[in-house]
Amino acid sequence: MDHPVTPCRGRKRQRDPENWTVNIKKRSRYVYSAYTILVLEYSFWLELLIYLGFGSLRTDVCSTCLQHDELLKVEKDISKRNDIMIYRRVHKLRAKAFYDLVREEYADVMTFCFDCQINCPMPKLPDQTTYYSRQLYLYNCTVIQGTSKDNTFAYCWTEDTFAKGSNEIASVVFHRLHSIDFIGIKTVRLIADGCGGQNKNSTMVTMIVKWLTNYAPETVKVVEIVFHVGGHSFIPPDRIFVMIEKDIRKREIIKNPIEYLTILEN
Numbered sequence: 155m156d157h158p159v160t161p162c163r164g165r166k167r168q169r170d171p172e173n174w175t176v177n178i179k180k181r182s183r184y185v186y187s188a189y190t191i192l193v194l195e196y197s198f199w200l201e202l203l204i205y206l207g208f209g210s211l212r213t214d215v216c217s218t219c220l221q222h223d224e225l226l227k228v229e230k231d232i233s234k235r236n237d238i239m240i241y242r243r244v245h246k247l248r249a250k251a252f253y254d255l256v257r258e259e260y261a262d263v264m265t266f267c268f269d270c271q272i273n274c275p276m277p278k279l280p281d282q283t284t285y286y287s288r289q290l291y292l293y294n295c296t297v298i299q300g301t302s303k304d305n306t307f308a309y310c311w312t313e314d315t316f317a318k319g320s321n322e323i324a325s326v327v328f329h330r331l332h333s334i335d336f337i338g339i340k341t342v343r344l345i346a347d348g349c350g351g352q353n354k355n356s357t358m359v360t361m362i363v364k365w366l367t368n369y370a371p372e373t374v375k376v377v378e379i380v381f382h383v384g385g386h387s388f389i390p391p392d393r394i395f396v397m398i399e400k401d402i403r404k405r406e407i408i409k410n411p412i413e414y415l416t417i418l419e420n
């Protein structure tokens with residue numbers, strides 16, 4: 155029995171294998187163009203945000219400032235908001251006042267700024283396996299006497315000889331204090347960052363008391379210790395370390411401490 159062929163109501167799809175490659179190319183062009191537009195739009199908006207004043211991404215922000223910013227976002231009480239804003243203002247003024255203390259120059263005040271450089275690994279080689287092997291560190295504690303970079307003293311040692319703790323840093327400062335004639339000096343000002351393990355500890359205070367009572371000249375009556383406000387202030391040794399690290403980056407191979415010391419001397 156012959157069945158009559160009923161025509162399909164829908165449109166018959168025209169499958170043409172010869173045009174498949176053309177279709178794939180066409181489709182990939184659409185995807186590529188959409189992706190390009192997306193990337194272009196992302197970079198455009200990023201540049202626009204930076205241009206409008208949002209700035210680049212922050213990486214090294216003061217924890218106190220972050221805390222104040224977050225508190226201001228959630229606090230509704232006006233009096234409490236005012237208190238937070240006052241604390242924030244005082245905090246920033248303290249950071250600014252620190253620079254004034256660093257720059258001060260009086261005939262009867264001697265200033266010392268000291269800080270430790272980032273550890274220098276040995277050997278420094280382009281070989282990738284060096285990164286995964288146990289390297290020996292060279293430590294550098296730099297003391298700047300006065301406000302000029304001309305009087306810079308670098309105390310270096312390797313980690314196999316001594317650690318880098320409060321005892322060693324106090325010894326460095328003691329040696330520097332013990333090596334100078336404090337003629338006409340009444341006040342000694344020590345400036346450092348607030349690192350608890352190295353500078354801001356009882357070992358340092360005890361050493362200063364010992365030096366002031368037993369070794370200091372009679373003219374010296376006061377020793378001030380000034381710690382910078384973290385995240386806002388930089389101390390003079392940081393500028394020296396930037397120059398040193400710039401020279402270190404230029405060298406592909408550093409095998410022994412003598413090469414590091416040569417860079418430091420220059």
Ligand SMILES: [Zn+2]
Binds near residue numbers: 218385
């Ligand atoms: Zn801050």
